Amino acid sequence: MLHLGRVVGPIATNVQILADERTREAIAIDAAIPSLAWIGAELAERGWTLKLIVSTHGHWDHIGDNAALSRETGAPIAVHPLDRDRLINPAPVMAPFEIPPSVPAVELAEGGQIRFGSLRLEVLHTPGHTEGSVCLLAADDGLLLSGDTLFAGGWGRVDLPGGSAEQMAASIIRLGGLDPATRVQPGHGPATTIGREAPWIELVRANGRLFA
Ligand SMILES: [Zn+2]
Numbered sequence: 001m002l003h004l005g006r007v008v009g010p011i012a013t014n015v016q017i018l019a020d021e022r023t024r025e026a027i028a029i030d031a032a033i034p035s036l037a038w039i040g041a042e043l044a045e046r047g048w049t050l051k052l053i054v055s056t057h058g059h060w061d062h063i064g065d066n067a068a069l070s071r072e073t074g075a076p077i078a079v080h081p082l083d084r085d086r087l088i089n090p091a092p093v094m095a096p097f098e099i100p101p102s103v104p105a106v107e108l109a110e111g112g113q114i115r116f117g118s119l120r121l122e123v124l125h126t127p128g129h130t131e132g133s134v135c136l137l138a139a140d141d142g143l144l145l146s147g148d149t150l151f152a153g154g155w156g157r158v159d160l161p162g163g164s165a166e167q168m169a170a171s172i173i174r175l176g177g178l179d180p181a182t183r184v185q186p187g188h189g190p191a192t193t194i195g196r197e198a199p200w201i202e203l204v205r206a207n208g209r210l211f212a
């Protein structure tokens, strides 16, 4: 599996492309504005076909180029049903530009699998940042795409629309149970590993809730 990443937009969103180089099938994750040109260039240069556009959740800094990218490539858009409405009716609070609506055609549900060629991603429903936030686990590659749920050094915000501190604590505790060697690529900021985050995750587990 090949993994490309780029930081885009006013909130420095990590946009990801995962691909099977043999079958030349690719998926894009969190097509924030402006990622259309970059994703298009990578696909063209490498001869890859985009099969799916995944939104880890429905906040505006993760979905803005969904519609344009889907139109350009024909790839359907996938999101958890609980965040589906955020794509159809974007709520661009504080966004410096318009966020075009997009219509998801694929449901990401807990336990579901995304499979293209050798790409195998398991869907973990990890609410807390939003109701329908998901993480994607590429277990064969030891990689977790954690969206805005787990960052290097802490959890995602729970004070935005759809947030819940109780659900976030449960999701963080769950992620803390993954193999410590798992590399973590969040929706913002640097990559990390489950093992590196384990000390504070253990505090959340011991308290049974987020701590100040
Ligand atoms: Zn978010």
Ligand SMILES: [Zn+2]
Pocket (backbone or CB within 6 Å): 011, 013, 059, 061, 062, 148, 187, 188
């Ligand atoms: Zn974000």
